[in-house]
Amino acid sequence: MAEMRRRTMIAAAAAVTLGAVSAACSPGPKEDAVKRHKYQYGEDPSQWGELFLPEVAAPKGVVVVIHGGYWRSQYGAELGEPLAKDLAAHGMAAWNLEYRRAGNGGGWPNTFADVLAGIDKLGELADEHGLGLDRVVALGHSAGGHLAVWAAGRRRLAGLGAPDADRQLTRRGDDDGAVQLTGVVSQSGVLNLAAAERLNLSNGAVSNFLGGSSEKYPKRHKFADPMSAVPLGVPVYAVHGTEDDTVPVSQSETYAGAAKAAGAPVQLLKVPGDHFALIDPKAPAYRKCRELVQQLLV
Template identity: 50%
Template sequence: MTVLPHRYGDHPDQFLELSLPVDPGPAPVAVVLHGGFWRAAYGVELARPLAADLAAFGYAAVAVEYRRVGAGGGWPHTLEDVAAAVDSLAGLPQVDRLDLRDVTVIGHSAGGHLAAWVAGRRRLPDGMPGAGPSVPVTAAVLQAGVLDLTAAVEQRLGDGAVVDFLGARPAESPERYAAADPVALLPSGVPVLCVHGAEDDVVPVDQSRRYAAAAAAVGEQVEVSVVPGDHMAVIDPASDAWRTARTWMTRRRTLGA
């Protein structure tokens, strides 16, 4: 496996790491977005183990770093960075190794929010951060994701992390929530799996269920898999929770769905 760093901007945190599989042909792409409640205390090191595992299973895996709250991030910069990182894949020197017709975005916790947002960003109006994607995603795996931001504010997830991220409460800036909240960007038009630990006391399973219910309300089916384990179990490459996600990805590719 080869790991190649690439910059998609000038800020120190605007970079991605591409892990290529051994097979030299074009590979399906898996973009891994780490969590940490959008805060600078947590970084791309959380994404690297999953990227390495995915590369070993034949994916061109992309671990993304981005600006976070406390280090130049928050609204709108974090969203702009994630969108720019995904769109930059088409310009990588190794683009011939990437099958950009098959791009799965995977995210944990706040990264789950970002993954769901990326899946739905085609619905954003012109002028909003992330609008007009040039590299669309074809599937999403949301691991213990923060997927309903208004509910997350009410639940005070991450000790007010959503308000810190967007710089306002929902009533103070409804336009920011409309542009950043995954439930507001449904239907995404792509297959989605939510994986959530039954014992998660950081982001409640209710967040995945709310997202699935919002999708169903607009005629889209989102699969929710509640698995044994806590908030971090879903990003342990040796866990059943991660195998559930990877098996879903493999099955989707096999069936061509």
């Protein structure tokens, strides 16, 4: 009896192990059927996006994936690719957006113009790929979280008054090709630029990005800071890893606090994990972000 029980336990353990290995080695749901289409939205090599589409005929909304990297050129859209694949595998259309960064023609104001133009490109692609633009959600990580929340406030930009902003940054209407975001999931986003500058995050990343300090360019910094645009008219989930030592959790806390006080639909969520757990498709922290995106697309 003891020998039979021992053999049964060994067989059960082997079955569990084989199942775990099989699950780890197999792709995500329908990931092998994801279709990819790359498009330029401008002439610069960094002005492009890649559309990831699920096998289903009608995607469940559109997600704009905006990568981070403290707005610096050494970090690119490859950071967002695993997320875009995963989102498409779960039935959503995902637009993995590249943009000019500080060091390759970006920074002020080009990064901002690129993000808006990249989002607006979806208007040209909607008919071809059956995209429903009544629900367009941005998923942005780190500096990409900043750009996502900033872009969601585009209707309010004209009132912020940056003197050297061009029309691309202040366009507001729904009738001129502008695609409006209907929700944002910020993943450890840099959402309080004034505080980020004071803390000298990533060795002066904010001043490097905006071409100078807030003392030198106060209106420019105000225009670029998501804190200036609260309250937004769209829901924002500010998700932050409790072990993040790259972007302090206070960045999400102060934004969410200000937005809530102003009556905006915002929710702060602290999840276990570090800065990069939020963009690891295998991590629970990322899966929570995907769940929030799905909620916003309903």
